[in-house]
Amino acid sequence: MPLVVPNPINLFIGCLMLLCPIFLSAAEIDCPECESKGDIACSARCKDGKVLCPGKCLKIEVGTWSQRGPDGKRWQEVGGGRRISDGHLGQIYELPNGQSTLADCPICKRTTRVTCKKCQGKSRITCPACKGTKKIDAADYEKFKLDRLLAKGFKRYRITGTGEVWAKITAKLGTKCFVTLDGGKSIEVEEGDLKELVAEASDKKIETPATPSQP
Ligand SMILES: [Zn+2]
Ligand SMILES: [Zn+2]
Numbered sequence: 001m002p003l004v005v006p007n008p009i010n011l012f013i014g015c016l017m018l019l020c021p022i023f024l025s026a027a028e029i030d031c032p033e034c035e036s037k038g039d040i041a042c043s044a045r046c047k048d049g050k051v052l053c054p055g056k057c058l059k060i061e062v063g064t065w066s067q068r069g070p071d072g073k074r075w076q077e078v079g080g081g082r083r084i085s086d087g088h089l090g091q092i093y094e095l096p097n098g099q100s101t102l103a104d105c106p107i108c109k110r111t112t113r114v115t116c117k118k119c120q121g122k123s124r125i126t127c128p129a130c131k132g133t134k135k136i137d138a139a140d141y142e143k144f145k146l147d148r149l150l151a152k153g154f155k156r157y158r159i160t161g162t163g164e165v166w167a168k169i170t171a172k173l174g175t176k177c178f179v180t181l182d183g184g185k186s187i188e189v190e191e192g193d194l195k196e197l198v199a200e201a202s203d204k205k206i207e208t209p210a211t212p213s214q215p
């Protein structure tokens with residue numbers, strides 16, 4: 001068998017191909033959004049792949065229910081001095097001709113829950129940051145977080161004594177502003193201590209107008 005000496009050009013290309021993935025993945029990090037799982041929990045309203053029934057049925061989560069009485073039941077006022085107990089959850093109460101009726105909800109079949117469309121009942125969804133690949137470019141992840149803040153209506157502010165923050169004004173009372181920070185914490189700030197940093201934010205952080213990736 002003749003000894004095959006690799007052609008230097010082939011050898012060079014071969015080495016390049018071996019090294020290539022290393023260069024390509026240099027800026028990639030384990031996706032912090034899903035902790036490298038590739039999927040995340042569905043929305044907060046989705047419990048075990050189910051959400052509240054969109055129908056008109058009675059639900060313990062909707063309306064004002066009394067405390068549990070000696071009969072072990074909770075009650076809700078339904079108008080006209082009438083009350084209805086939690087024994088009728090998943091039923092639809094109506095008063096068509098002064099005659100009250102109760103019928104099982106045709107949508108949820110008295111369960112008050114329906115399969116969540118977003119996750120199709122799986123309770124988890126593909127990670128919106130890494131699209132399920134578990135890895136993400138560090139810069140892309142920063143952009144993902146920025147887009148999400150903008151989509152939620154957050155803006156960049158400088159608050160006297162606090163510094164620069166991403167925040168959203170949720171209410172105003174006189175000169176007092178109620179502000180939610182991007183971490184979820186709520187604070188009160190005097191209007192004069194709050195300065196929106198529109199120009200700086202768009203110069204430094206936002207090169208292209210960010211379009212919300214999620215509705
Ligand atoms: Zn229902
Ligand atoms: Zn879901």
Ligand SMILES: [Zn+2]
Nearest residue numbers: 031034127130
């Ligand atoms: Zn991810």
